[in-house]
Amino acid sequence: MNFISVNDVDNINALVEQALKYKADPFAGKELGAGKRIGLLFLNPSLRTRLSTQVAAANLGMEAIVFNVDKEGWALEFEEGAIMNGTTVEHIKDAAPVLGQYFDILCIRTFPLLLNREADYAETVISQFIKYAAVPIVSLESATLHPLQSLTDIITIKETFKGTRKPKVVLTWAPHVKALPQCVANSFAQWVGAWGAADLVITHPERYELDSAFTKHATIITSQDEALQNADYVYVKNWSSYHDYGKILCSDAGWMLDHKKLALTNDAKVLHCLPVRRNVELSDEVLDSPNSIVTQQAGNRVWAAQSVLSEIIKSM
Numbered sequence: 001m002n003f004i005s006v007n008d009v010d011n012i013n014a015l016v017e018q019a020l021k022y023k024a025d026p027f028a029g030k031e032l033g034a035g036k037r038i039g040l041l042f043l044n045p046s047l048r049t050r051l052s053t054q055v056a057a058a059n060l061g062m063e064a065i066v067f068n069v070d071k072e073g074w075a076l077e078f079e080e081g082a083i084m085n086g087t088t089v090e091h092i093k094d095a096a097p098v099l100g101q102y103f104d105i106l107c108i109r110t111f112p113l114l115l116n117r118e119a120d121y122a123e124t125v126i127s128q129f130i131k132y133a134a135v136p137i138v139s140l141e142s143a144t145l146h147p148l149q150s151l152t153d154i155i156t157i158k159e160t161f162k163g164t165r166k167p168k169v170v171l172t173w174a175p176h177v178k179a180l181p182q183c184v185a186n187s188f189a190q191w192v193g194a195w196g197a198a199d200l201v202i203t204h205p206e207r208y209e210l211d212s213a214f215t216k217h218a219t220i221i222t223s224q225d226e227a228l229q230n231a232d233y234v235y236v237k238n239w240s241s242y243h244d245y246g247k248i249l250c251s252d253a254g255w256m257l258d259h260k261k262l263a264l265t266n267d268a269k270v271l272h273c274l275p276v277r278r279n280v281e282l283s284d285e286v287l288d289s290p291n292s293i294v295t296q297q298a299g300n301r302v303w304a305a306q307s308v309l310s311e312i313i314k315s316m
């Protein structure tokens with residue numbers, strides 16, 4: 001069993017319930033991973049994903065070893081048939097099977113380059129680990145998706161929503177100084193669509209449409225003020241353009257979520273995957289208000305990872 005997208009999950013609600021059970025009793029599965037070793041490979045930086053997955057593995061009795069491939073490893077080659085007379089030192093065909101000998105599960109973080117959409121959306125790096133490592137592969141955020149984050153987001157909505165109707169969840173684009181991947185937005189839209197227990201509205205400036213493969217269950221509204229009406233949750237996130245790939249097309253500070261924008265909602269709870277650029281994506285007044293549940297959300301990363309890892313261990 002791999003964990004790359006929501007398509008690897010049979011029952012989202014069961015995974016969420018299991019995560020909340022681990023939250024109530026963190027060591028309930030402490031024997032499950034005994035004698036097993038997990039490798040966490042980072043080709044890009046991380047705070048939450050790295051540490052929450054390590055804590056989750058420890059709670060299950062597993063040994064976790066982190067390898068910062070980008071800083072400490074040989075430069076990897078991913079192109080089939082490459083003549084390796086340049087800067088890459090080791091082909092994934094050689095490295096991945098070795099890693100598969102050392103670990104029972106391999107987890108990988110690999111960001112897109114945002115230069116070539118076809119190349120990024122082919123998910124070459126994570127696909128080649130799946131092809132050559134011969135052990136279960138977990139995405140710690142890939143070129144197009146961030147499934148552990150999305151599971152966390154659903155856990156956080158599930159544990160905080162007290163109504164009996166479906167919550168209205170608005171994913172809003174926000175400004176940023178750097179061109180960021182579409183991963184979090186793609187993945188959140190994909191997971192909430194598959195979950196079916198929330199009404200999802202996505203709002204963004206013109207020409208920031210995401211890949212429609214991920215957003216088919218969402219309502220898309222380009223007026224942020226209209227979208228925010230009666231929202232129970234507002235998920236704030238920047239992404240660079242999918243159609244004009246990797247470009248920043250809008251820097252309008254009016255898209256930042258502040259108290260005036262929040263007043264349009266149903267006293268919405270505010271989500272963000274973090275790290276957040278304060279007073280660019282979200283104002284201090286919102287982040288420091290009781291509406292913000294970003295710390296609770298980040299804390300839930302442990303239980304999402306623990307729930308996924310325990311399912312993989314049970315399937316081995």
Ligand code: CP
Binds near residue numbers: 045046047048274
């Ligand atoms: N949300 C998230 O993935 O955080 P990190 O990049 O710090 O892991």
